[in-house]
Amino acid sequence: MTDTVMDEVRGAQETAVAGDRAGARVILERLWASTGDALHRCTIAHYLADLQDSVEDELHWDTLALSAFPGLTDERARSYDASWQARAFLPSLHLNLADVHRRAGHPDEARQHLAAAEAAVDVLPTDDYGTMIRAALTSVREALATGSTAPLTPPSG
Incomplete structure (x- = not known):
């Protein structure tokens, strides 16, 4: 379609x-x-x-x-791409919120979204996209642990 x-x-x-x-x-x-x-x-x-x-x-x-x-x-997601499932959007959506809250100086909100992203990571594919999101989660977790508010390179998913 x-x-x-x-x-x-x-x-x-x-x-x-x-x-x-x-x-x-x-x-x-x-x-x-x-x-x-x-x-x-x-x-x-x-x-x-x-x-x-x-x-x-x-x-x-x-x-x-x-x-x-x-x-x-899932039905709507698959109507665009047969391999997609709705829940697979959550790791990236929460990852981006974790990272932007971290950069905005909101560590508690960043930790909440990081936890939500990590809780949904099991639905990510084992392809380049899944690898990118998992790596970005690690980068955000490490930056949050050090108290960094600097942008990550490359940007998160």
């Missing part, structure tokens, strides 16, 4: 990778305003968070991404 919104999200990501972060934000914000679909909203907010210039704005969009998750079903 073709999903034109997800196609536009992918195009916005390509725009961002090409260096036009502001242009990508415009596309994603337009898509956000035009859809109530949980898959779209989780995905759009997740990517919009990565395009923000402030930790506060990033936190806002990461929070919106997680708040859209309860409406996402």
Whole structure:
């Protein structure tokens, strides 16, 4: 099934990778305003968070991404990609919130989201994506343990 919104999200990501972060934000914000679909909203907010210039704005969009998750079903996720399951979104959503709370100086909230991400890590695939998320969890855990609020390189999932 073709999903034109997800196609536009992918195009916005390509725009961002090409260096036009502001242009990508415009596309994603337009898509956000035009859809109530949980898959779209989780995905759009997740990517919009990565395009923000402030930790506060990033936190806002990461929070919106997680708040859209309860409406996402396995059936909806699989209608886009047969290999997807809704719960597999949780490690990345919580990872991003753990990292942004850490950078914002909210260690308690960061630890809560890190624990939630780690509790859901069993659903991650054993592919490059799963490896990336697991490595990012380790990096956030280590940065949190040292009290660092510095951005991680590369950015979390």
